[in-house]
Amino acid sequence: MFNRNHHTVLREQTPFQLVNGKVPLSLSPGFILPQDKRPLLSQVSKLATIPVINMEDEDGHGPSSSLVEKISQACEEYGFFQIINHGVPEELSERMMYAITEFFNLPPEERAELFTEDMTKPVRVSNYCLKVVESQLEKKTTMWSETFSHPWHPVDDFTHLLPRNPPQYREVTAEYAKEIGVLMKRLLSLISQGLGLEKDCIQKRLGESPRLVSQANYYPPCPDPELTLGLAVHTDLNALTILRQSQGLTGLQVIKDGQWVSVDPIPNAFVVNLGDQIQVLSNGRYKSVHHRAVTNKDLHRVSLAIFYGPNKDSIIGPIEDLIDEEHPPAYRKYRFAEFLEEFVKQEGRRRMVKEAFELRH
Numbered sequence: 001m002f003n004r005n006h007h008t009v010l011r012e013q014t015p016f017q018l019v020n021g022k023v024p025l026s027l028s029p030g031f032i033l034p035q036d037k038r039p040l041l042s043q044v045s046k047l048a049t050i051p052v053i054n055m056e057d058e059d060g061h062g063p064s065s066s067l068v069e070k071i072s073q074a075c076e077e078y079g080f081f082q083i084i085n086h087g088v089p090e091e092l093s094e095r096m097m098y099a100i101t102e103f104f105n106l107p108p109e110e111r112a113e114l115f116t117e118d119m120t121k122p123v124r125v126s127n128y129c130l131k132v133v134e135s136q137l138e139k140k141t142t143m144w145s146e147t148f149s150h151p152w153h154p155v156d157d158f159t160h161l162l163p164r165n166p167p168q169y170r171e172v173t174a175e176y177a178k179e180i181g182v183l184m185k186r187l188l189s190l191i192s193q194g195l196g197l198e199k200d201c202i203q204k205r206l207g208e209s210p211r212l213v214s215q216a217n218y219y220p221p222c223p224d225p226e227l228t229l230g231l232a233v234h235t236d237l238n239a240l241t242i243l244r245q246s247q248g249l250t251g252l253q254v255i256k257d258g259q260w261v262s263v264d265p266i267p268n269a270f271v272v273n274l275g276d277q278i279q280v281l282s283n284g285r286y287k288s289v290h291h292r293a294v295t296n297k298d299l300h301r302v303s304l305a306i307f308y309g310p311n312k313d314s315i316i317g318p319i320e321d322l323i324d325e326e327h328p329p330a331y332r333k334y335r336f337a338e339f340l341e342e343f344v345k346q347e348g349r350r351r352m353v354k355e356a357f358e359l360r361h
């Protein structure tokens with residue numbers, strides 16, 4: 001159908017131009033992080049890794065306790081895991097990743113039609129940045145990436161807002177969203193069971209018409225990956241993320257026991273991670289863990305994160321069954337819209353969103 005390697009080589013011949021950049025991308029001062037925010041790549045663990053879970057691990061009568069247990073343990077200890085044999089056809093995921101790559105290969109003027117700095121716009125191309133205060137002055141560093149985000153369900157409500165180019169984009173997105181939706185519900189159910197709750201408990205708490213957003217990230221090759229980041233250190237703000245990443249290239253790193261660990265791609269696997277809302281719902285038992293994306297020197301990398309979050313009117317707080325004398329509520333209840341407001345307020349700074357809702361005992 002297509003030759004990905006050939007495609008990659010072609011792409012790298014012309015330097016990437018960011019959607020809002022006037023010249024081909026270069027490592028100018030605006031992209032260079034302050035010393036203490038640089039990734040220190042030599043200190044990333046070469047040994048540690050995150051769990052890999054086989055989703056076919058069932059006993060024929062619904063999920064085997066071992067699958068629920070494995071997921072539960074990964075959620076408590078890592079907040080991150082990879083899944084294999086998840087049921088989403090590899091060919092479809094590859095077509096989706098190819099369409100995303102083609103989108104970022106469009107001329108910058110064409111991508112610019114969707115560029116906005118308004119984070120509340122449902123369909124948008126943007127650049128993230130990191131703001132740090134240095135000797136009382138705010139320094140803004142642009143991340144070495146471009147992102148494209150939009151809702152992924154219900155398809156009919158937003159397809160007309162999606163780009164017409166590449167020509168297959170709308171159709172592949174609809175097909176992929178359907179498959180990911182099935183997987184997402186299955187994972188939410190397994191996670192509920194892991195907490196000893198009814199299968200549909202978390203999904204119900206997140207509410208009808210949940211917040212369903214996809215975010216594609218494009219990381220051009222970077223002359224010096226030590227000086228920049230593709231995405232700054234963050235936790236995901238929604239409930240659950242299913243991420244696909246370019247095969248054969250690393251970039252995603254997560255914190256485990258105070259050390260950065262690289263999440264290397266496994267053929268046809270997805271990376272699953274918990275967002276802030278599951279940390280709150282589980283009363284802190286399951287973790288929404290800090291992660292970042294580093295850049296690569298020679299090749300561009302693409303990742304596609306599919307988020308599942310609460311309806312903006314849902315009330316989120318620790319689930320009552322998980323509260324007792326030994327485990328008093330760690331967070332106050334809030335409307336999810338309130339959380340989103342806090343998120344927007346903190347954007348670009350060191351994100352401490354869920355901390356704003358913590359209860360201290």
Ligand SMILES: O=C(O)CCC(=O)C(=O)O
Nearest residue numbers: 215217245252293303305
């Ligand atoms: O590129 C990656 O692997 C990380 C993406 C990510 O963390 C995100 O989109 O929230």
Ligand SMILES: [Fe+2]
Nearest residue numbers: 234235236291
């Ligand atoms: Fe993330």
